Amino acid sequence: MTPATRTGLSLFAALALMAMELAPANAQDAYGGYWGGGDVMLVTPEGDILDYIPGEAEVHAMRDRRGRTVLVDPWGNIVATVVPNDGYGRGQRRREYGRDGYPEPRDRGYGYSEPGEFTGAIPEYRDIAPAPVEREDLPNSLPSLSDREEAAYDPQYDDPLAQPMPPAMTVTGKSRAEIAALQVFLDREGFSPGVIDGKMGSNVTKAIEAWQQATGETLDPNNTEDILERLRFNGGLPITTYTITAADAAGPFVASIPEDYAHKAQLPHLSFTSVTEMLGEKFHMDEAYLRELNPGVDFSIPGTTIKVVNPGPNKxxxxxxxxxxxxxxxxxxxxxxxxxxxxxxxxxxxxxxxxxxxxxxxxxxxxxxxxxxxxxxxxxxxxxxxxxxxxxxxxxxxxxxxxxxxxxxxxxxxxxxxxxxxxxxxxxxxxxxxxxxxxxxxxxxxxxxxxxxx
The missing domain is CATH 2.40.440.10 (L,D-transpeptidase catalytic domain-like)
Structure with a gap:
């Protein structure tokens, strides 16, 4: 069996934004208005608090069916949801927000298939999908956003070799494990999706587009069997096992990394702060995703066998x-x-x-x-x-x-x-x-x- 290719003409995840039940837009709900004079914060789909206001070329403000303002990039991916500032503020690095921008349920834990059992039928993980958004601009949604119509992204370089990136297909209904497999494939190919976390986003979309530009092929990210077949010929299964060594557990580590540079300068080395942070970087993983793959594991104990991403050798x-x-x-x-x-x-x-x-x-x-x-x-x-x-x-x-x-x-x-x-x-x-x-x-x-x- 050879890797199959598919042809797709999706722009900005248009298919994912069609035929959805949406609440009517209300200008009163715009950023800085409905929430009381700007007492809001921007929460990313990963639960981080965005520490800047995206520019007009980066996002458009839309409305989801719950009536919330969401910021969407040119590929149709949600960049952030506008939520009330409940006192956690921008200094909070991470809060328990779900993919829809609201508090997420506690992790109940889930399993992962053993490496030998990893096939096209990948087990489903807990994955709260982003709320659907309305493909209409909100008037005066953000001070830095204009009301112009959203156009296809068409990067132009002053170089005759440069071509607009072939648009990536919309990913629909994929589990965390399936998206992680896609991320591993792209990472091995040298078209990085950033941290591997089992979540779809603009970094993954851009990686697919660049891969298609480089290879001349069309990658169907919804065809999991094709992705797994490609992985089989390029390093094997996307998830493997790893045994924590005594050197891993020994570090050196530092208790924390201060924000102030004067305090940073007093540290003998700006090392990792934990075994999980070190392993996350070693295997190109989001630290939270590493913990999710290994619920209840004490990573500080040498000899512990864990599940990790198999990113393969460097390009x-x-x-x-x-x-x-x-x-x-x-x-x-x-x-x-x-x-x-x-x-x-x-x-x-x-x-x-x-x-x-x-x-x-x-x-x-x-x-x-x-x-x-x-x-x-x-x-x-x-x-x-x-x-x-x-x-x-x-x-x-x-x-x-x-x-x-x-x-x-x-x-x-x-x-x-x-x-x-x-x-x-x-x-x-x-x-x-x-x-x-x-x-x-x-x-x-x-x-x-x-x-x-x-």
């Missing part, structure tokens, strides 16, 4: 050109022949500290770098007004890799918060997960061009 190749696409929030890597060989979700700049424009080049690559904070040339962090030296480690400001660019203070680097890649903002640099930055860092060399496109 290999020689990158000759990098495109940092600000609109897609994606880094695209091309070889000398102009072929797209890898793609990574990224966080690229912010409105306050925008990333560069035009073309620069790679000046040097550093693995496990330290970090020098200089408020006069970097950015203002807290009340710190002097130069600080931060030690290396995965929880450092630039993670485990620093790819320095020819524009001073700018680079492509890792991050201590991989689950936020593509969802928050950076201080002008290009931020990837640590494992994606490591993979890219091993494929680039000094002199490689990096093009920033809007």
């Amino acid at each position: 290999k190749g020689k990158v000759a050109r990098i495109v940092a696409d600000k609109a897609r929030k994606q880094v695209l890597a091309y070889d000398e022949a102009g072929k797209l060989i890898a793609a990574y979700p990224s966080t690229i700049g912010s409105s306050d500290t925008p990333s560069p424009s035009g073309t620069v080049h790679v000046e040097r690559i550093a693995f496990d770098p330290g970090y020098t904070y200089n408020p006069k040339i970097n950015f203002q962090q807290g009340a710190n007004d002097r130069i600080l030296q931060l030690q290396p480690g995965p929880n450092g400001p630039v993670g485990t890799v620093w790819i320095a660019l020819s524009k001073p203070t700018y680079g492509i680097h890792g991050t201590p918060e991989p689950s936020k890649i593509g969802k928050t903002q950076s201080h002008g640099c290009v931020r990837l997960t640590n494992w994606d930055a490591t993979e890219l860092g091993k494929m680039v060399s000094t002199g490689v061009t990096v093009e920033f496109v809007d």
Whole structure:
């Protein structure tokens, strides 16, 4: 049996947004209005509190059938739900919010098939699907959003080799395990979905589009048997077992990572804070998803066998050109022949500290770098007004890799918060997960061009 391909013409998940029971829109419910003068927060489908207001080019405000305001990206994926600020505020890193933006039931635990039993009939996991949304703009929904009609995303590069990305098919009715298998396939192919968490989102959609661009094939993400067959020829089953070693349990670990850079500078190493954080990064997994696969497991005990994602080896190749696409929030890597060989979700700049424009080049690559904070040339962090030296480690400001660019203070680097890649903002640099930055860092060399496109 050879991997099958499918043809799809879906744009912005249009099929998923059709024929739904929707409540009528009411301008009074708009962001900052119904909730009492802006006493609200934006909660992502993963339950994180969004720490910025997306720009008009990033999202449109819609209304779901419960009458709530939701922000939807150009691919039809929900970026955030507008919910009342109940006192947890932006400082709360994670709250028990479900995929629809409201409090989620306690995890009841569930099993996973053993590796030898993993077939096309993947067991269903608890998965609260995003509430359906109405494909109509809300008037005055967000101060930064316009009322123009949403158009097909059509990135254009100043390069004759560049082509608009083939749109990905809409994913419908898939379990957490099936989506995780899709994420593992894309990760092994070098088209990263970011953290593997068994959840569909814009990072996965972008990875599918880039894979289709690179291969010329159409990937049907709803065809689980095809995905599993492809995995069989490219590293095996998506879930495997791993036995925690004494070295894993020993660390070194730190109790916590402080926010203030002056306090960070006092730590001897910006290490992981737990075995689960270390294992999550080792296997490209969301830490919460690792716990869900192994309910009740004490990860600190050596000899414990757990279920983990099997991401496979790093992509290999020689990158000759990098495109940092600000609109897609994606880094695209091309070889000398102009072929797209890898793609990574990224966080690229912010409105306050925008990333560069035009073309620069790679000046040097550093693995496990330290970090020098200089408020006069970097950015203002807290009340710190002097130069600080931060030690290396995965929880450092630039993670485990620093790819320095020819524009001073700018680079492509890792991050201590991989689950936020593509969802928050950076201080002008290009931020990837640590494992994606490591993979890219091993494929680039000094002199490689990096093009920033809007």
